[in-house]
Amino acid sequence: MIVELTAGLILLMIAGALVAIETRNLLSAVVSVGAVGYLLSVAFLFLGAPDIAITQIVVEILCLVILIRATISRDLTSISGDRELIGLLASLALLLVVTVVVILTAAYFPEFGAAVMDRVAGAPSRTYLLDGLEKTGAANSVTAVLLDFRAYDTLGEATVLFCSILGALTVLRRRARKKPEEDA
Amino acid sequence: MIYALCLVLVGIGLYGVLAKKNVVKIVIGLMIMEYGIHLLLILIGYRRNGAFPIMQPGQDPGAYASVAVDPLPQALVLTSIVISLGVLALLVALCLRLYEKYGTFDISEMRRLRG
Structure with a gap:
C-alpha cells in the first residue's frame, strides 16, 4: 500500500522534474520545481517523517521566494539548445559512468521496509529509540538525535548556514569597499 | 525497485546540471538531485x-x-535540507551577480565575453 503510494508520488515528482528541466520559460521551471518539493513533503508524511515534511514545506517556500526573486523581470526569454558537442559528450559519458556505478551498488541496498537497525546488531538508532526519553527527556526521537546525541552536527549545520548567508551577502554587495588610496 | 525511481530523479537532476546552458536551470537541476537523495x-x-x-x-x-x-x-x-537552503541562497546570489556582469544567464555567452 505505502509502496504503491510512494511510487506514484515519485512518478509525479519525476514528471515535475522533467517539466522543470525541459520547459523554456524560467518562471514555469521554478514553479514546477516547487511542485516537486511539495510532493516530496507529502511523501515524507506518508513515510513516517512529519518533522521532515514540515521543514521541507518551510524550506520550499523560502527556495521559491529566492528563485522567483532571481528569475522574475529578468531574462525570461528562453535560452535554447544544449551545450556544445564536446561538453555534451563529456556530460553523457559522466551520466553513463554514474549509471553504471548505481547499477553496481544497487545490490547493496537493503530491502524496502526492512530497517537497517533491525539487521545490524548494536545499531545506534536502537539506542536512540530505547534510551532517548530517559537520557534526553525528549519524546520526539528526531529532535533527541538532532539536539542531544548529535548536537555537534547541528552546530556544524548552523555554521554552514551562517557562512553561506554571509557569502551571499558579500557577493550581492552593491559597491566594493573603497581602496585606501581613493580616500585621499 | 522504489529506490530505482529515486535514482531516476537524481539522474534527471544530473542531466539538467550537465547539459543545460542556463545557469538557473543548473541550479534547478541541483535542487532536484537534492530531493532525490533526501527521499532515498x-x-x-x-x-x-x-x-x-x-x-x-x-x-x-x-x-x-x-x-x-x-x-x-x-x-x-x-x-x-537546511544546508541545501543555504547553498541555494549562495548559488542564486552568484547567478544574480553573473547576470549583472554579463546581462544574460547563458553560460556559453559568458565564456565568449571573457576568454
Missing part, C-alpha cells in the same frame, strides 16, 4: 508499517523501539 535516505530508514518516531505518553520504550521508523536518517536529512 528516508526510504532506507523506513520500516514496514512503521510509526513516526515520536513516543506516545505511557508507551513502553521496548514496544516503541519495535514499531518506530529509524530516527537517525531523518535527523541527518533535516540537517541536509
Whole structure:
C-alpha cells in the first residue's frame, strides 16, 4: 500500500522534474520545481517523517521566494539548445559512468521496509529509540538525535548556514569597499 | 525497485546540471538531485508499517523501539535540507551577480565575453 503510494508520488515528482528541466520559460521551471518539493513533503508524511515534511514545506517556500526573486523581470526569454558537442559528450559519458556505478551498488541496498537497525546488531538508532526519553527527556526521537546525541552536527549545520548567508551577502554587495588610496 | 525511481530523479537532476546552458536551470537541476537523495535516505530508514518516531505518553520504550521508523536518517536529512537552503541562497546570489556582469544567464555567452 505505502509502496504503491510512494511510487506514484515519485512518478509525479519525476514528471515535475522533467517539466522543470525541459520547459523554456524560467518562471514555469521554478514553479514546477516547487511542485516537486511539495510532493516530496507529502511523501515524507506518508513515510513516517512529519518533522521532515514540515521543514521541507518551510524550506520550499523560502527556495521559491529566492528563485522567483532571481528569475522574475529578468531574462525570461528562453535560452535554447544544449551545450556544445564536446561538453555534451563529456556530460553523457559522466551520466553513463554514474549509471553504471548505481547499477553496481544497487545490490547493496537493503530491502524496502526492512530497517537497517533491525539487521545490524548494536545499531545506534536502537539506542536512540530505547534510551532517548530517559537520557534526553525528549519524546520526539528526531529532535533527541538532532539536539542531544548529535548536537555537534547541528552546530556544524548552523555554521554552514551562517557562512553561506554571509557569502551571499558579500557577493550581492552593491559597491566594493573603497581602496585606501581613493580616500585621499 | 522504489529506490530505482529515486535514482531516476537524481539522474534527471544530473542531466539538467550537465547539459543545460542556463545557469538557473543548473541550479534547478541541483535542487532536484537534492530531493532525490533526501527521499532515498528516508526510504532506507523506513520500516514496514512503521510509526513516526515520536513516543506516545505511557508507551513502553521496548514496544516503541519495535514499531518506530529509524530516527537517525531523518535527523541527518533535516540537517541536509537546511544546508541545501543555504547553498541555494549562495548559488542564486552568484547567478544574480553573473547576470549583472554579463546581462544574460547563458553560460556559453559568458565564456565568449571573457576568454
